[in-house]
Amino acid sequence: MDLDAYIATHVGQWRRLEELVGRRRLSGAESDELLDLYQRVSTHLSVVRSSSPDPSLVSYLSALLARARHTATGSRSTSWSDAARFFTQTFPAALYRTRRWWLATMIGSVVLAFVVGAWAVRHPEVFTAQMTRAEIDAYVNTDFEHYYSEYPHHEFAPLVWTNNAWVAAQCIALGVLGLPVLAILAQNVIGVGIAGALMVSHDRGSLFFGLILPHGLLELTAIFVAAAVGLRLFWSWIEPGPRSRLDSLAAEGRTAMAIALGLVVVLFVSGGIEGFVTPSGLPTWARILIGVVAESLFFAYVFVVGRRAARAGVTGDVAESDQPATAPVAA
Template sequence: MDLDAYVLAHSHEWHRLEELAGRGRLSGSESDELVERYQQVATHLSVVRTSSPDSHLIAYLSSLLARTRIKLVGTRTSTWARLGRFFTHRFPAALYRLRWWWIGTWVANVVVMAIMLLWLLDHPSVEQNLLSPAEVDQLVDTDFESYYSENPAQSFAARVWINNAWVAALCIALGVLGFPVVVLLFNNLLNVAVIGSIMIRHDRGDLFFGLILPHGLLELTAVFVAAGFGLRLFWSFVEPGSLTRAQSMAHEGRTAITVSLGLVVVLLVSGVIEAFVTPSPLPTWARIGIGALALAVFVLYVFTLGRRAVAEGETGDLSADLLEDTVATQA
């Protein structure tokens, strides 16, 4: 294809679309023309990509189509509508579609943590190698409990939220490599198991579980969700299915971004619980009950809204209008 001739033949259509996209209010006929021109230019972009790829022209047409999309959907309405749909469709659909990945990760980690805890309880010499008797006494008597109340609740909640969001983001980001996610999870589990074994051995198991479970039920679930999606991203490279590896990783990568954004809110909830409920004077059963309720709401959210969204065709990936414009063309 003669690219110069093609540009000469269609540049007036591109300039017209640029003019319409840059205007304020459009009349009914102009709005119809905007849609028609958008479809034409999307076809032109596909032709250029297929027949005579030129990076500058492709960038120009892609940018023009992106501006036109914003014009077509309307910025303010689109923003709020998309935000609502994100939490009612896209995020829960991603969680439900790949539920067995994060549920499997959750179960495996709970089993490993239990094994670690039981093994450490049967091998008290490990504790002696890790901490001195004075350090153990300080942990059991003051440090573990004071950790949740030594700072103002608001700043503590913010710090916990940022830290947990960072851990979840690492699980997803490192997922493309696979093994680093396992190492990250193992280190976190080992830390919890060591502290738990020390507290239980010194007859403070009720304090340990009373402080770790209220926020930990939802918090650790969120981390396991992130790890599950990270591992799924790795598997999309190993076994891409009917897609190419690039397509498979792009699809699951965009879904993982969806999950990471949604988990920010989930971890905010667990951070609030950790800052305001965990150290509160409420009885232990009430604090654990609040944590269990938060987890139950999350699971209900996934298996009601998520199942419904998947049934409607949602996958957790970006909606089609936010992906690259691809239009079928004849060879």
């Protein structure tokens, strides 16, 4: 086969397909033309491969067909604009939309932690039943503080990030079952309450709060959000409203995944604070101030950026064009 003649014969069709692929929108006639050209160029590629395999031509036609396939099927690659849209609209809107759930979870958890801590202070046998006197002394005097400086900063930050991300992921992944989320949340909250009580009962309360608050404000908020999202996911099929249980669960599941992706970044920030700020030589007030600023920025992100996105109609779910068709359910 004369490759040059073959190229001269069909290059016009290739260029036309490339032109259609490069357009942002196609009319109905242009979409039909794109599909027709896609089939023709596929045949051209097969002929070139079997008769006169030219690496550069094969590569060009393969790339062109891949782009045409993406255009025809409506799929697209993720771009920086997608990421910007996610963090300025989808994620904050989802947080704002679920605010009542995670604020209630936060308040209830903090109250439970203080109740457990107050009870443990008045019942020191709680500590002695789990630890020996030597272990208690070591924890209070050295171990609790050294935990934050045991590893180099650049190793400790990723360590706590992955640990906290795992806890948050469990809360969301097990949310459809409900009770496991409550168990995970209670375990973490009670653990913090007992640890605080142990330190306070040995006059080390200022050290405890000085080390917990810088990173703990944002970190625990992220865990509370994850737990609340898991519980909302559970409630979505218990009380689906006007939708079917499957449609309700699917919609909340998509929103839960959006929040889960966003929390990865939130926990990355809290992990960085825990790895670099908490064990630093900064004064206690300065470290706590950094934690307060991080927490304040998160709330501003939700109630300013998130509220604005929600009022613009963003729900935290995927775009309507990407959602499966749903049928209304009779009340």
